[in-house]
Amino acid sequence: xxxxxxxxxxxxxFGAALFFAFAVTGAFAGEVEWHGFVEGAVGVRTxxxxxxxxxxxxxxxETRTQLRLGAYGEQGEVFLRxxxxxxxxxxxxxxxxxxxxxxxxxxxxxxVDVKMGRQALTWGTGDLIFINDLxxxxxxxxxxxxxxxxxKAPADAVRLGFFGLPFDVDLVLMPEFTPDRIPTGxxxxxxxxxxxxxxxxxxxxxxxxxETAIRLSRYVGNFTASLYxxxxxxxxxxxxxxxxxxxxxxxxxxxxxLRGGLAGGVAWLEGGYYDSRDDPDxxxxxxxxxxxxxxxxxxxQVATDFNVSLQWYGEWMVDHDSYAAGLPAGAWxxxxxxxxVTMRLEKMMNYxxxxxxLFTFYSPTDEDMHARALASYKVTDDxxxxxxxxxxxxxxxxxxxxxxxxxxxxxxxxxYTF
Amino acid sequence: xxxSGNALALIVASAALLAGVSLVGAAEKSAEEIMKxxxxxxxxxxxxxxxxxxxxLTDKRGKTRKRSFxxxxxxxxxxxxxxxxxxxxxxxxxxxxxxxxxxxxxxxxSRWIYIPALDLVRRISAKDxxxxxxxxxxxxxxxxxxxxxxxxxxxxxxxxxxxxxxxxIESVPKxxxxxxxxxxxxxxxxxxxxxxxxxxxxxxxxxxFKAEKIEEIDGIQTVTVRSMENKKKKSSTTVSFSKVExxxxxxxxxxxxxxxxxxxxxxxxx
Numbered sequence: 001x002x003x004x005x006x007x008x009x010x011x012x013x014f015g016a017a018l019f020f021a022f023a024v025t026g027a028f029a030g031e032v033e034w035h036g037f038v039e040g041a042v043g044v045r046t047x048x049x050x051x052x053x054x055x056x057x058x059x060x061x062e063t064r065t066q067l068r069l070g071a072y073g074e075q076g077e078v079f080l081r082x083x084x085x086x087x088x089x090x091x092x093x094x095x096x097x098x099x100x101x102x103x104x105x106x107x108x109x110x111x112v113d114v115k116m117g118r119q120a121l122t123w124g125t126g127d128l129i130f131i132n133d134l135x136x137x138x139x140x141x142x143x144x145x146x147x148x149x150x151x152k153a154p155a156d157a158v159r160l161g162f163f164g165l166p167f168d169v170d171l172v173l174m175p176e177f178t179p180d181r182i183p184t185g186x187x188x189x190x191x192x193x194x195x196x197x198x199x200x201x202x203x204x205x206x207x208x209x210x211e212t213a214i215r216l217s218r219y220v221g222n223f224t225a226s227l228y229x230x231x232x233x234x235x236x237x238x239x240x241x242x243x244x245x246x247x248x249x250x251x252x253x254x255x256x257x258l259r260g261g262l263a264g265g266v267a268w269l270e271g272g273y274y275d276s277r278d279d280p281d282x283x284x285x286x287x288x289x290x291x292x293x294x295x296x297x298x299x300x301q302v303a304t305d306f307n308v309s310l311q312w313y314g315e316w317m318v319d320h321d322s323y324a325a326g327l328p329a330g331a332w333x334x335x336x337x338x339x340x341v342t343m344r345l346e347k348m349m350n351y352x353x354x355x356x357x358l359f360t361f362y363s364p365t366d367e368d369m370h371a372r373a374l375a376s377y378k379v380t381d382d383x384x385x386x387x388x389x390x391x392x393x394x395x396x397x398x399x400x401x402x403x404x405x406x407x408x409x410x411x412x413x414x415x416y417t418f
Numbered sequence: 419x420x421x422s423g424n425a426l427a428l429i430v431a432s433a434a435l436l437a438g439v440s441l442v443g444a445a446e447k448s449a450e451e452i453m454k455x456x457x458x459x460x461x462x463x464x465x466x467x468x469x470x471x472x473x474x475l476t477d478k479r480g481k482t483r484k485r486s487f488x489x490x491x492x493x494x495x496x497x498x499x500x501x502x503x504x505x506x507x508x509x510x511x512x513x514x515x516x517x518x519x520x521x522x523x524x525x526x527x528s529r530w531i532y533i534p535a536l537d538l539v540r541r542i543s544a545k546d547x548x549x550x551x552x553x554x555x556x557x558x559x560x561x562x563x564x565x566x567x568x569x570x571x572x573x574x575x576x577x578x579x580x581x582x583x584x585x586x587i588e589s590v591p592k593x594x595x596x597x598x599x600x601x602x603x604x605x606x607x608x609x610x611x612x613x614x615x616x617x618x619x620x621x622x623x624x625x626x627f628k629a630e631k632i633e634e635i636d637g638i639q640t641v642t643v644r645s646m647e648n649k650k651k652k653s654s655t656t657v658s659f660s661k662v663e664x665x666x667x668x669x670x671x672x673x674x675x676x677x678x679x680x681x682x683x684x685x686x687x688x
Contacts, residue, residue: 035510074683104680113680120537149535163676217675222528224541224675261528264545301543305550351477351653352553381483381509417510 036067036418043145043411046389059144059187059409061088066099076105091186099154113161120152121159121172123215123226125259125268127344128359129313131293132228132255132272134213134235135172138181143188143404145374145388145411153181167218174211177203179248180235183404191403197244200237209233223260228272229253238288239278249287250277265300282319285326290318297342305348313340332398335365353378361401368394368401387412449571449587456604456611458497461563463638464664466492470688471659475554478652484508485552488686492668498523501673502562505686516678519544519558523565527558532678539675548596555625555646555655557596568592569600582607597624608632608639624650636664 043060065084070077081100087093102117124133128151141150155178162169179202183190203209211232217224230253237246255272271294279287293316299309317323320336327333340363347356355376362369369392376386389410394402447455473485486508492501504517520528529544547559569589577584583606590599598619602611614627631643640662647654671677672685 035513037510072683077680113676120535122536122538149533152536161676168676259541261526261541261544264526264543266541266543299543301545301549304546304548307543348553351475351483352550353483378483380481384511415511 031073032069032071034067034069036065037415038418039064039066039147039413039415041146041411041413043409045407045409047392047406047408058089059407060146060411062086068100076103078103089187091184097154111162111164113159113163115159115161116157118154118156119159120149121155121157121213122152123170123228125226125257125270125297126295126313127297127299127309127311127342128361129295129311129340129342131270131295132215132226132230132253132257134211134230134232134251134253136178136180136235140181140183140188143183143390143392143407144409145390145413147386147413153178167216170215170217172211172213174213174232175207176205177209177211177233177248179233179237182236183407188404188407191397193240193398195244196240196246200246200248201241203233203248220258221260222262223258226257228255228257234276234288238276240286242286249279251275252277255293262298263300265298267299268295268297270295281322282317283322283326285323285328289320289323292316292318299344305352307344307346309342309344309346311340311342313342314338332396334398338365339363340366350377363399363401366394366399366402367396368392368399368405370401370404382417384415384417385413386415449573449585450566452573452585452604452609453566453569453571453587453589453602454497455609456602457563457566459608459610459639460641462493462496462500463640464636466490466666466668467662467664468666468668468685469659469662471657473552473554473655473657475655476653483553485512485554488688490668490672490685492670492673494670497565500562501670503668503673503678503681503685505681507688516681518673518678519562520673521562523567527562530675530678532675537679539678554657555648555651555653556657560627560646568595574601576606577603579603584612610639610641612641622650624648630656635662638664 040063041060043058045057045059063086067082067084069080079100079102080098083097083099085093085095085097098118100117100119102115102119104113104115106113121135122133124130126133130137136153136155137151138153155174156176157172157174160171162171184199212230214229215226217226230251232251233248234251235248237248239249240246252275253272255270257268257270259266259268271292274291274293276282276288276290278284279289282289294314295311297309297311299307302308315338317334317336317338324333340361342362343360345358348354349356355374357374359372360369371391372388374386374388376384378384387410389408391408392401392404392406394405397403397405468488468490471487471489475483475485486506488505488507490503494500500521502519502521506512506515506517514534516532518530522528527544527547529542530539531542532539548557550556551558551561569591572588574586574588577586584603585606587602587604588599589602591597597616598621599617601615601617603613604610605612610629610632611627612629612632615623616625618624626647626649628645629641630645631641633640633642640659642659642662643656645654645656668685672682
């Protein structure tokens with residue numbers, strides 16, 4: 001990804017939000033507050049990885065100061081979240097990153113909520129598995145042990161919420177396509193298919209290449225039922241051009257989910273159809289095929305302050321025969337039904353100041369796995385220490401976690417909140 | 419606590435026996451009726467309520483932690499379903515996190531949490547009402563109230579403490595629970611539970627609740643300072659309610675995902 005994108009103001013939304021923010025700040029006089037934290041984090045690669053011979057052993061070595069500035073009034077809210085990062089990893093993101101910078105207000109007789117500017121966006125029911133949530137993620141942060149909030153990369157967007165209908169409607173317009181942040185070789189190695197001639201090319205920065213996401217949701221008895229739609233691009237470079245340059249193929253998604261209380265716990269179901277618009281017949285081996293994706297999960301408290309959750313995820317490739325026929329002889333082939341199971345164990349102790357967490361992904365079809373262990377302790381209300389490990393195993397460098405085999409790492413963080 | 423209740427109870431009982439009827443009007447109330455009334459007074463005052471809540475947790479080493487939040491409550495039905503909205507203001511790492519409970523006395527509650535850094539609303543598991551609320555000595559059930567029909571109640575005695583009369587009532591859970599027995603001192607004048615003692619199945623005292631300060635707000639006797647001491651863990655939690663308001667007109671629509679993510683300023687102003 002072009003690192004400059006992180007500092008671009010997008011197609012003016014973010015700038016416009018800030019302009020309006022300053023223009024209306026007068027309305028919130030006396031209600032400005034600021035908070036934040038300072039955090040130091042170090043992570044070290046523990047596995048041997050030939051790709052990193054003679055290169056840095058650190059996967060994380062940074063000091064981060066986050067400032068949160070908010071102004072709240074009857075008319076709405078202005079919020080700014082700034083990260084000042086001193087990143088020792090070469091190619092890292094030392095500098096200033098605006099993670100949130102938005103203006104939020106209600107209008108049309110309180111029936112419409114508007115949130116415009118840079119913001120984190122999340123929806124869907126999965127626990128670290130995303131089907132209908134196609135908002136940008138930061139997988140690098142996720143795999144090197146940054147705090148969970150860093151899995152969500154910010155997006156420049158206008159989010160509209162419509163209320164008062166039989167269902168709530170959320171409409172998110174992102175005029176500029178924002179891909180996921182994936183390993184680029186600075187701190188995590190990744191698989192480069194043979195013939196790759198360069199870094200991924202972005203869709204042209206024109207309005208029609210923006211992203212649109214919609215959700216309709218309502219309570220149905222004890223459950224929240226939602227319908228989703230998305231039009232944009234695959235969030236990772238799932239296609240490669242004849243020139244050897246990877247690209248983000250066009251994608252549309254339609255899906256649905258249910259989440260609610262069941263059998264003393266919480267259960268969820270989610271499904272989505274991924275329409276790969278650059279490969280409608282599935283016969284182009286260089287572009288991801290269309291797929292149907294399903295998720296079922298259940299979480300329950302099994303003892304005091306001890307929660308367990310289980311998920312099953314399936315990804316059915318629509319035109320697997322065409323895909324298989326288009327592959328060169330002897331090439332690695334994805335299964336027609338790729339499956340992943342996950343398990344989360346989470347225990348809190350000592351007045352909920354100690355949290356022990358283990359999250360495991362295992363794919364019987366890809367024959368790979370990823371385990372995430374974390375122990376954290378709130379020494380005081382303001383100081384938290386955490387330590388953890390990320391482990392990857394796999395037989396093929398073409399599977400999601402298999403290609404990260406060799407990037408096993410351990411990390412520790414200390415944070416002071418103010 | 420000075421206990422002169424046994425003699426009084428004996429006299430009342432003897433008098434009642436002699437007369438063949440109950441002479442003291444209040445004594446006509448059954449233990450269950452007293453507990454119901456006390457429950458309604460403590461947890462269902464007016465139709466809705468708003469308060470700023472400051473919690474101080476002290477662990478066995480004397481280390482303290484603080485939690486501050488705004489709490490809103492709406493009664494759907496007196497003695498029945500309720501909705502709670504909690505907006506955290508401190509400590510800094512949970513600031514702007516909000517939490518919602520649809521309390522359902524007949525079934526499991528529904529609970530949601532909103533995590534602002536992720537813009538994530540999540541329905542969370544709510545099976546164990548006896549688990550700790552934000553790491554304090556109070557449980558979820560202590561915060562929103564244990565329904566009186568969950569226990570069998572028995573009036574043990576009447577007791578005068580510091581010149582005030584109390585019903586002393588023993589409550590035993592109908593189904594196996596986190597405690598085996600609870601003794602409650604309900605004030606005769608206010609019909610409020612002013613002291614509770616929770617015992618485990620060995621008969622050992624585990625937790626003690628005290629109404630430390632009671633003020634009249636909008637004509638309602640309100641427990642504005644309450645404490646819970648855990649004798650086994652040697653920890654305690656004190657909760658102070660300030661800016662208490664009743665019948666503020668909290669709408670039912672506040673208790674939805676929309677406002678969980680963006681609570682209206684008028685409700686969350688500190």
